[in-house]
Amino acid sequence: MSTKYDIAALKARLGSIKSEDNPALVKQKSRDFFWYSPTLKRQLDQVTGDIIVSPTSEAEVLQVLAAAHALGIPVTPRGTGTGNYGQAMPLSGGVVLDLSGFNKVKAIEPGRYVAEPGAILSDIDKQTRAHSRQEIRLHPSTYHTASVGGFIAGGSGGVGSIKWGGLRDWGNIIRLRVATMEAQPRILELQGEDLHKVSHAYGTNGIITEVEMPLGPAYNWVDVIIGFDSLRGATEFANSLGEQDGLALKELAVVAAPAPHDYFLRHRKFLPRDSHCVIVMVADFAVESTLAYARRFRGAELLMRSDKLTPEEAKGLPPSFELAWNHTTLRALRVDPSITYLQVLYPFPNQVELVEKIHQRFGDELTCHLEFVRFDGKITCFGLPLVRFTTEERLEEIMAIHEEMGAPIFNPHRYTLEEGGMKQTDEIQLAFKREADPQGLLNPGKMIAWEDPEYDYRAGKTFLFRSLGEAAGG
């Protein structure tokens, strides 16, 4: 595949900055977990950049951006490629800006740390734990592989959200440094209200070069799995447990039978096939209170607690957060590749009833998977239900029915910010793109408001970025 960009000229301007243009390696680093979605798999499978460039300092980032800007080459930033929606896939080719080597933890203080964007979340934790028994507040289930910059640019919450809410909630990011895409790239410092400009913007309007993030206390977390013979029982318990403000919880999920038994293969020995499971991470000192509270719920059965396993039993067990969030889907996909998923909000205060109503409606076509979170000061749950995939049309229909029934969908089968999010223009992110990327060279095709300001979100169509259209057209 020939490219329209002058990659040779770019390389000349990169000096000693590491780069790679072997097409196989470039294609490999142009991908993420988009293949969770059959729709995205069809649309994005051929997407590749032209060159991977791997700066390891802010100065190098600025040098790459200036060079690409001068040559009119798009730049798509990437942490470690653990996103699910093609966030970091270069739809127009050009530079894949690999930030995984720009990864030092620079400072640790009470309640906060400063790091470079490529720092892996679990590596940050190792350092903050050793330094002062602190840990990051929020992480995706890809804790061991995801970078903090990628999480901020492309994630939204995860493990820890039962305590701290979402990543974009006030206080969950303290400060970001961002490089602009201009002839002379600038560095901007963003705090407070300004953080909304670039968090969860997929790197479409600036390149994060430094993060300052809050820390929570690092406890000894215990994994607890409690089984119920009805989904309703599991959901009611999880919701009530989440509302116990004094319990130090880090994760709280529900996975309906028979998924735990069928898909959590290493845990299978603990999981009866008909048990609807509540998966909990709780501080060691709160385990007894949590179990005492559970005994108030009819049919609650303790299936596993990690602090009482023999070394034999514990051997090879993944941490419970690797049964949750997108890892639930991943484990299901490994067993049954025909499965896909949705992202649903069940709004407070009717979440328990709504979960039941929706799952009764769909029966076996959907398997319930809930993640309880704090949301605007209340406890409610997101759903990442497993879907027995048939056609893209049926998938659309399932989502439409959810919305009709009162459960908003954050569509994980779309690569644009708007379609995956609120289905409307984010004026703040758009305005910042005008300022920080006037040529529209950063991660092209992901912000509909930029590409097609007249786009009608209510038309019920899928946005198709022109570069993909061209590719599809030949």
Place this chain on the structure above:
Amino acid sequence: MSTKYDIAALKARLGSIKSEDNPALVKQKSRDFFWYSPTLKRQLDQVTGDIIVSPTSEAEVLQVLAAAHALGIPVTPRGTGTGNYGQAMPLSGGVVLDLSGFNKVKAIEPGRYVAEPGAILSDIDKQTRAHSRQEIRLHPSTYHTASVGGFIAGGSGGVGSIKWGGLRDWGNIIRLRVATMEAQPRILELQGEDLHKVSHAYGTNGIITEVEMPLGPAYNWVDVIIGFDSLRGATEFANSLGEQDGLALKELAVVAAPAPHDYFLRHRKFLPRDSHCVIVMVADFAVESTLAYARRFRGAELLMRSDKLTPEEAKGLPPSFELAWNHTTLRALRVDPSITYLQVLYPFPNQVELVEKIHQRFGDELTCHLEFVRFDGKITCFGLPLVRFTTEERLEEIMAIHEEMGAPIFNPHRYTLEEGGMKQTDEIQLAFKREADPQGLLNPGKMIAWEDPEYDYRAGKTFLFRSLGEAAGG
């Protein structure tokens, strides 16, 4: 005043355990802050024990209890006497069990500590902060004087409740050791469900001899005061701020104008007389986010932030939590002794409207004081309104109107558990008293269910304990 108890025989049995029976000193240590309430002041002003006994170990506590049991002498435990409802006042005389010298911190671990009951809350914090930058989760505004055992036996929450909920919520107490009042006193270990037996039981059914409590992270807390020109504006802001799950808050109160200016004398220079104040404790790293969030609210005016004061300005300023909870009342009382207070719950989700409606109804007779807390997983507020006292009858009427309007009252003008609480028998505490204090010698007169099982809470009367009746009668 002669006593009906054989105090000389008791002293003989105490051996080397410290005691004091000088009547003036005994009376002084038989009192708490009951005089906040004109009703309690009238009822309890003459209450005194016969002897103060000050054990400094569990073995000594057991020895005192056995001796008093043998002689049929009542025992009323006391930390440092910072309660407001006569919790630790010996209505039937006898032994005041002064636990203030039984006060060591015995162990500090990640997320928890173990201490003796007389340990002062701020002393615990000094040790846990120095050990591992941890701090107690919850404390009353009498942080510098209150003991942890007294707080558990007689308190209910306070500073930190915006984060962790109430003291009796699951997880906010880990374990208690309790001595029984029997011929051969036993030690019981309580966890989980059993903690409800003795927490907030005023020491009527056991003597706490050891506590294991959770710790939170010790941040650098900044005091922030934000002013509004309307009470509604202040209340709406405070409620919304409390719902920001990512902000590390420790305290969140509203005090209506002109109380801050009129009563917070050392802060007066910051406080315009017509400003309704929102008082916030927030971690240093979250101050900018908090202020950015405040700028979204019309009329929000930053009146003070402690991290930007000059040494001159900061000199002599108390911490902001000493403007909150019962210290608000205390400061008002110091300026205007005719003031008293209430304890009100404004239930979620109508708290903001209810506060406005109730305060419109009463006008200047009540000054609004709100304390925002997590309560069953949601944000709502308690009120400790300042009341311009006229008569006890009017005070009763004001409380009745609150309840009619949907705001339950926890009556701070009563010395019994039930009247100050849910106005019904606590079967768990009662059952435990039958087991742990079969002779009814612990803190007599405070548990109506024990003294008068047939008592009708709906009769609209005040329970009068027989010992007080006798005293009043001569």
